[in-house]
Amino acid sequence: MAKETHAFQAETKQLLDLMIHSIYTNHEIFLRELISNASDAIDKVHYESLTNHDILEGDEDYEIFLVPDKDSHTLTISDNGIGMNKDELIENIGTIAKSGTKAFLEQLKKAKEENAAVDDKEMIGQFGVGFYSAFMVAEKVTIVTRKAGEQQAWRWESTADGSYTLEECEKEKRGTTITIQLGKEFYGDDAEENFTDTYKIEGLVKKYSDYVRYPIKMNFTWEETPKDKDGKPIEGAEKVQKSEVRTLNSMQPLWAKNKSEVKDEEYNEFFKQQFHEWEDPMEVFHTKAEGTVEYTALLAIPAKAPFNLYHTDYEPGLQLYSRHVFIMDKCKDLLPNYLGFMKGLVDSPDLSLNISRELLQQSRELKTIGRALEKNILKTLGKKLKNQREWYEKFWNEYGKSLKIGIYNSIYEGSDTVDKLKDLILFMSSKDEKLVTLKEYVERMPESQKKIYYATAKDKETIEHLPQLETLKDKGYEVLYLLDPVDEFCVETIREYEGKSFQSISRGDLDLDDAESQEVKKETEEIQKDNGDLLKDIKDVLGDKVAEVKVSARLKSSAVCLVADANGPSLSMEQTFQGMDNPMFKAKRILEINPHHQLFQRLQQLHEGGKDSQEFKDYCGLLYSQALLMEGMLPDNPVELAQKLAQLMAK
Ligand code: ADP
Numbered sequence: 001m002a003k004e005t006h007a008f009q010a011e012t013k014q015l016l017d018l019m020i021h022s023i024y025t026n027h028e029i030f031l032r033e034l035i036s037n038a039s040d041a042i043d044k045v046h047y048e049s050l051t052n053h054d055i056l057e058g059d060e061d062y063e064i065f066l067v068p069d070k071d072s073h074t075l076t077i078s079d080n081g082i083g084m085n086k087d088e089l090i091e092n093i094g095t096i097a098k099s100g101t102k103a104f105l106e107q108l109k110k111a112k113e114e115n116a117a118v119d120d121k122e123m124i125g126q127f128g129v130g131f132y133s134a135f136m137v138a139e140k141v142t143i144v145t146r147k148a149g150e151q152q153a154w155r156w157e158s159t160a161d162g163s164y165t166l167e168e169c170e171k172e173k174r175g176t177t178i179t180i181q182l183g184k185e186f187y188g189d190d191a192e193e194n195f196t197d198t199y200k201i202e203g204l205v206k207k208y209s210d211y212v213r214y215p216i217k218m219n220f221t222w223e224e225t226p227k228d229k230d231g232k233p234i235e236g237a238e239k240v241q242k243s244e245v246r247t248l249n250s251m252q253p254l255w256a257k258n259k260s261e262v263k264d265e266e267y268n269e270f271f272k273q274q275f276h277e278w279e280d281p282m283e284v285f286h287t288k289a290e291g292t293v294e295y296t297a298l299l300a301i302p303a304k305a306p307f308n309l310y311h312t313d314y315e316p317g318l319q320l321y322s323r324h325v326f327i328m329d330k331c332k333d334l335l336p337n338y339l340g341f342m343k344g345l346v347d348s349p350d351l352s353l354n355i356s357r358e359l360l361q362q363s364r365e366l367k368t369i370g371r372a373l374e375k376n377i378l379k380t381l382g383k384k385l386k387n388q389r390e391w392y393e394k395f396w397n398e399y400g401k402s403l404k405i406g407i408y409n410s411i412y413e414g415s416d417t418v419d420k421l422k423d424l425i426l427f428m429s430s431k432d433e434k435l436v437t438l439k440e441y442v443e444r445m446p447e448s449q450k451k452i453y454y455a456t457a458k459d460k461e462t463i464e465h466l467p468q469l470e471t472l473k474d475k476g477y478e479v480l481y482l483l484d485p486v487d488e489f490c491v492e493t494i495r496e497y498e499g500k501s502f503q504s505i506s507r508g509d510l511d512l513d514d515a516e517s518q519e520v521k522k523e524t525e526e527i528q529k530d531n532g533d534l535l536k537d538i539k540d541v542l543g544d545k546v547a548e549v550k551v552s553a554r555l556k557s558s559a560v561c562l563v564a565d566a567n568g569p570s571l572s573m574e575q576t577f578q579g580m581d582n583p584m585f586k587a588k589r590i591l592e593i594n595p596h597h598q599l600f601q602r603l604q605q606l607h608e609g610g611k612d613s614q615e616f617k618d619y620c621g622l623l624y625s626q627a628l629l630m631e632g633m634l635p636d637n638p639v640e641l642a643q644k645l646a647q648l649m650a651k
Contacts, residue, residue, distance in 0.1 A: 003167040009095045016160045020135050027186070027193060030133040031201070032208035034077045034178060036325045037131060038064045039212045041081025041176060045148050048082065055148045057174060066218045068196040073187040075195050080175040083147040086166065089156050093131060093143065094164060135160045137195060140181040146171040202248050211253035211324040219245050253324050255298035255347060259286050271300050275343045279303035282395060285344070287376060293368045299344030305398045309341055316340030321347035333362070334370040336413050338406025338421070339377060341399050381424055385437070393435055396426050404490040422494050427480040427487070428460065430473060438497045446476055448514040451503040454480040456488050456572040462632045467558030468505040474556065475512070479505060488573055506631070508566025510554050524553040527595045534604060537611040538591070541620040545589065552592035559599040562627035563590045571631055591627055618644050
């Protein structure tokens with residue numbers, strides 16, 4: 001039969017044009033796509049052979065063979081899979097039948113209608129488009145294929161100029177051989193990407209197709225000086241050509257094995273190799289599911305949090321595979337952000353290779369898998385917290401912050417995040433200086449205690465010296481130590497736990513409602529009334545620095561403290577915002593003075609001498625500076641403070 005020329009289906013042509021004219025940078029994925037097709041073709045013939053063994057024609061050694069050829073500038077990919085007959089060649093290769101590819105074109109068209117300036121190159125980069133990706137690197141593609149069980153072989157050829165040719169040919173073995181005549185940027189030692197280089201090809205196979213189920217083989221040749229019988233190179237002897245066929249892929253994905261067959265060391269080694277971990281992971285999750293969506297997941301909590309986990313340059317995400325073929329590296333949308341420290345992969349036959357990464361990430365299948373994984377991880381963490389406290393506290397030290405940020409960000413992560421995480425968070429507490437859960441805290445609250453009290457500071461020592469702490473400690477109330485800036489945002493988001501709201505000891509009213517406290521409160525109010533003028537004048541001296549000056553009900557031995565208004569941000573929140581260059585959030589500062597402290601009487605005395613006296617003003621300034629220092633903040637003018645103090649001491 002003579003050579004026939006066929007025109008590509010219009011859409012196919014459109015896609016080819018896009019391929020060729022895009023300067024899409026990730027050219028190398030074409031190899032992954034072609035190997036994946038070859039592997040599928042072998043799957044098909046194997047499947048057929050189960051009911052019709054003759055179809056194998058005695059050739060049962062499935063393989064994919066790669067031949068990079070430096071001289072002819074070609075790369076050939078052969079398989080002994082199912083092959084194609086003439087109709088199938090026209091149908092499968094000349095037409096776009098696959099929904100993924102179609103969806104791509106539709107989306108492209110839509111994007112173009114909406115926005116004339118849409119960048120094809122960008123869009124195509126997000127899609128894996130199967131066989132056609134060969135044209136990213138090819139000047140000409142030749143397919144020689146013979147369908148298993150049929151005699152006639154076919155040669156298909158195209159330079160992607162809108163048409164392809166078809167002619168009969170001979171092929172001894174069943175299956176498909178695809179020869180790519182490489183474009184000139186893609187061969188030769190000077191090329192940036194040299195696809196005729198065996199080592200480059202080997203690297204790509206390892207990177208993208210290591211776990212393909214069939215051997216991917218390649219012939220390696222090298223020159224060697226002949227050796228004598230002791231294995232020593234013979235001096236002066238002429239080098240000889242050597243060659244050897246090697247299998248490039250490991251084929252057996254660890255995750256495809258049964259859990260019971262895999263040793264701990266194998267898992268550990270796997271995460272070190274595949275995810276560049278230095279230490280053995282803290283915990284490995286290996287799950288297989290066969291529900292609505294079938295998948296295997298192999299995940300780990302690494303031993304150490306990456307140094308940049310909380311920086312914007314950290315890229316979370318799991319690897320995605322479909323039938324052991326690598327699809328993408330950092331799929332962010334599987335797990336919620338607060339589990340961004342998890343490493344690992346998901347392999348699911350229900351994920352399509354030929355769909356954009358964006359569509360893929362939004363796919364129903366992926367969401368289902370993600371939810372199941374999240375549930376499993378949280379369940380394990382819950383169990384560990386209950387039964388392996390030491391393990392959990394180690395985990396907490398590495399990743400606790402992620403969970404707390406997760407709670408704070410629950411508006412983005414899903415409103416049920418708070419419920420999912422609130423029992424997994426730990427705080428340092430005034431009791432025994434141990435980490436406690438909210439549950440433990442609430443369970444051991446004295447009956448008179450109505451709120452969950454917390455204190456914020458940079459470190460434990462600062463909190464322990466906070467004057468406000470005393471009253472609560474004396475009552476036997478436990479106080480949570482919030483030492484990380486995110487902590488207060490986190491508890492503010494939780495709002496309440498088992499009906500108990502959170503109360504900062506440095507904010508608003510402490511709201512103690514036992515009899516003794518009520519009495520103190522009443523008494524304080526009276527003192528407040530009686531000293532109205534004094535308090536007003538202190539406020540006048542301090543000006544904008546404070547919003548209010550009050551008599552304190554929360555102080556025992558200290559003279560003053562600084563608290564924030566209950567409704568605005570707290571002082572430590574203010575500091576956090578300032579640290580983030582966001583001085584918008586100012587706490588409303590309230591200076592509280594202990595009426596039972598000697599200093600209070602001294603103030604009263606000085607006040608009697610007139611509110612404009614320098615001494616009264618100095619005392620007010622010093623009081624405020626003290627209060628700041630106790631909160632771990634620097635006074636506006638430390639030098640002035642030091643001078644005033646020195647003056648006072650010299651008196
Ligand atoms: P997909 O692989 O998603 O189906 P492709 O464009 O890569 O999309 O391939 C289109 C079709 O061509 C495949 O579905 C398959 O039927 C056929 N095909 C491609 N490569 C081979 C091959 N090596 N052997 C047999 N059939 C193939």
